[in-house]
Amino acid sequence: MAPSKKKHADDQAYLIPGGFTVLSLQFSSDTAARHSLYVKEHRVRAEKSSGRPMDRTLFVLNIPPYCSEGVVKELFSQFGVIQSVELLDHPGSVQESGPKLAKIFMPPAKQGFKVGYVVFKKASSISAVKSHPHDVPLVVCTEERQVKTGVQKWIQQYTESLIQPEKLQEIVDSFMQDYDKRKEQEEERQRQEAEQQQEDEEGWVKVTRGHKGAKARPHSEAANQRTLQREKQKKKRKELMNFYTWQHRNTQKEHIAELRKKFEEDKQRIALLRAQRKFRPY
CATH class of the missing domain: 1.20.5 (Single alpha-helices involved in coiled-coils or other helix-helix interfaces)
Known part of the structure; x- marks a missing residue:
């Protein structure tokens, strides 16, 4: 009996409904178990002016708990230079209001599967990720990149939670400087609005021309x-x-x-x- 000429498409990208591409993930080279990541190009018009550009952002689903932001960055760095990586519990918009808190002041992260936003330097990196063969897994733990799990991971997290007083004082001072700067900018903005909307004794408001492209605000x-x-x-x-x-x-x-x-x-x-x-x- 002659061998079949039909070839499997395991060496090609695997697509599923919804526009997602399936990537195979393997914890280490000596493990047989594999995990699936679902990726696609992030396209949300409401976030056009945020830190997630539509043509250079990769949306990743089903990221396992043992993959941190650093691990995800190293996994996808083979497809191009990465600008930023963001891991969240569920998809959502960027919130950039207010000064950014240090990790030691943030509540403990929930342990579970995450969603991620990977921003590349070039748009061609998105195509490289989507065309990656499904049968070639991305290896998480290698000799150059050791990822700890179990008790070793708990010990590492506890050690990282301890911080020296000098380092803590430096973080607090930096936060307060940023807060004072934002407060001065807000007071200056309110003062300028008060001058522009200043009324005379009869209740008339002097209207001045703002900078080009500024939206009109009739009332402050x-x-x-x-x-x-x-x-x-x-x-x-x-x-x-x-x-x-x-x-x-x-x-x-x-x-x-x-x-x-x-x-x-x-x-x-x-x-x-x-x-x-x-x-x-x-």
Whole structure:
């Protein structure tokens, strides 16, 4: 019987529904068990201006717990120069607000499978990852890169959790300097907004031209606060003026008397004008 001419596609990339490419992962070269990673190009329009560019970011699913950010970076560095690696418990957007905390101040990470975002320097690296043969596994633990597990990993984590007081003081000082800098920038921004939205005595706002490309902001927080404060003062004066019923009644009487006085003055003025008018036929 002649051998079959049909060839298996194990030496090619393995695709699954959803646009994911399956990569084979092996803990060490002497283990037979393999793990599967699911990767595809990260394309989210909402994150166009974030640290995950659409054409250079690789989205990775099913990352095992023994793979840290450093291990993932070394695994994918064979496809190109890596700019950054980020591991999360579940997919999500980038949160860059506020100063970044050191790892010693962060809550302990959950132990489990992770999702990752690998940002390359070049867009061609994404194609190289997606075309990687499925039967060629990525080896995690090698002679050059030792990955500890079990008790050895716990000992390493405990040792890394201990920090010298000098190093801790340096981290705290750096954090406080960053915090003070951000606070000064925020105060300067609020001061500039207050100057641009400054009102005169009659309530007019001076509108100035901002830098090119800046979005118009018709109202600022400071201007809104001043408007509310002015309305509260007017309401308070009105309440104090007509607090009692007899005060309100007297105010109405004075207003009516003033109107009658003006009416009588107008009548006298009209009568005087009529008396001074002369008939001049020629």
